[in-house]
Amino acid sequence: MADLFCLSKEIEFRQEYFYRNSLAEENRQKENHAAINIQSWFRACKVRACISHLHKKAVIIQKIWRGFRARSRFRQMVKAAYFIMKMNFYDEMAVRIQQRWRGYYVRKYVHSFYARKNYLENITMKNEQVRKDLDELEELQRRERKRLEMVKEQKAKVYQAHRLHHLVSTKQRPGVFNSPFRRGPHEMELLLRQVKYLAPTRLTSRDRAFQLGTPGPAAPNFPETLESPRIKRTHSQHSSRPTLPPIVSKKPQTSYTLLQDVQNNLRQSAQLQCIYTAHLCQQDS
């Protein structure tokens, strides 16, 4: 009996063992998973704690470093701002100085009001001066011209007096210019009395020819009187040149009436011939 008991206990044991194993086997998966979860969770906590510890320390380090950087940057910015403020101030002061200086310079030299005023006053004065000078000059020139005209007039009168010397009044007979009804003698009369009688000089043949207006014997065949009137050969120019004696030419002296003489001669001879032939005809008939 003990054996059966032992055997039934063994069998119960085995059954229980098997039953428990199968139970445990069923739960093994679940329990495994649970154990894994618990372990992983725990490990994670550990790691998290480690990491957060590290993070905190890193943050502290970064915080300190950033503060340092920012402060030094700030210091630099302050220095720069100070420098810029100083430079602005200096610039503004420099601009003020330059403004004043430029204003002064321009007002004194470039757009000088007083220089301009002076200049315009000088111009006015100079204009007045020039006007006066020109007036004087014009006056002088006018007087000179008048004087020349008067001299010319006087010369013409004297020349007339020379030509009319015979009209001077004598003791017996008053002249034309010395009428008894006049209060005093005419100026022409006075001139006639003053003028000395000149015997007529013998003109050279060249002058005579020129006066008569034809080419003289020594003059070239080109008729000078028929020249273009622009070339003014005045009488005085001719007489100022030394008059040479005429070149004795083999040709006979032609007078200005040569052509007419020749024509007259021809006509006369023609007439004579006609008369002669008429006479002859008459005689014949």
Next chain:
Amino acid sequence: MSQRQIIQVFEQYQRSRMQFVQTVADLANRPQNIETLQNAGVMSLLRPLMLDVVPSVQQTAALALGRLADHSNDLAEAVVKADILPQLVNSLDSQNRFYKKAAAFVLRAVAKHSPEMAEAVVVSGGANALVLCLEDFDPGVKEAAAWALGHIARHNASLSQAVVDAGAAPLLVLSLQEPEMALKRIAASTLSDICKHTPQLAQTVVDSGAIAHLAQMILNSDAKLKRQVFSALSQVSKHSYSLAEMVIEAEIFPSAIACLRDPDEYVRKNVTTLMREVVKHTPELAQLVVNCGGLAAVIDYLGDCRGPMRLPGIMMLGYVAAHNENLAMAVILSKGVPQLALCLSEEPEHHIKAATVWSINQIGQHTPEHAKAVAVCSLLPKLLQLYVDASSSEDLQTKSKKALKSILQKCTYLPALEPLLYDAPSNILKHVVGQFSKVLPHDSKARRLFVTSGGLKKVQEMDAEPGSVLQEYINVINSCFPEEVVRYYSPGYSEALLERLEDFQPA
């Protein structure tokens, strides 16, 4: 027949030929005979006589031909067509001086009518032959040659270039130094004709040393010579600044101003032309002329002369004033503006008026002072009248409008602006009102004067489109015055008051 009788026949023929040419030459002196002579076929008869054996017949025939060609264009053409020119040119080398003179006279008479004739003369070698004549000893020959060259060069630039290419310039400058007055005159006139076309020609003439000799002759007493000298100098200086400077360096200026009182009017005109050409290039040259007292002399000159002679003087004042405001003020102080006002009122011709208006514009456009000086001579109403007048030429109208605009933009002298409020057309009116709107906000006396003279009333009567510039100016003016005053002067105020009177019930 004896030998003597045979010779007599020939002498007879010679005498009759001589008589014929002399008579033709005499007849050709009078223009009424030319027609008859032409119909009688004088050209064909004269042509063989130019080849005659006897030199005096040749010369007289050439002289007669020259006189005929001088009078009429057709005869000159006939001369060219009959191929007489090459013959003349060939004989210019060989003959005696009287023939040369006559031949040069013929060339001149032909060349003077038109550029084609002158071209024909040049083509047949006339220019070279004439330049050879310039080297001759006789002053009469030189004069005739120079005159002919002058007539050729007068027409256009290419002919002048041909004359210069033949080497005329140095010889002409040498002729300037000769003692004969007529030769000097003609040489100066030819130089003037050559220089007037292009700067290069003027430079060539200047390079031959003409300026020094021309400058010496300024104080000569002969009037016609002075005319030509000043004309030559002005033609040289008109082209460019450097040429003008060279003319100035010859120190003509104080002495040239003395010639402005010469009795001969053309001398005065040419001096003024010279001054104008010099002054127009740069402010420095203008200042030089002004410093020598040139302005006073020119203004007196303007007072003395009449008509187209005034034109160079007027333009000179305009050019001086155009450079800068100092010079414009100098013109004003030399009493230029009253003189210009006189010119404007006296001269009937439109181009002279246009030039005067332009000069006034140049004077008045710089600053308010200048505009005031112009306005004080009451020139603004005159300018307005010229602008509005329908019979003014286009040029005159445009110039007056420009002058009005530019002077009005600077004018702050209100009494002169007032008359313009009444008559001006709208485009001028807006400038006038604009000026009022600039001055009135700052000046209380001017505001009072504006009201009492009726200007405010006129402004109220003006109707302008809202939003236009004129309306803006009117608003600005209205804002300078208290509202009651503005309402009082607005049109229709009396009717509005009367209406209020009708509606009023005494309490």
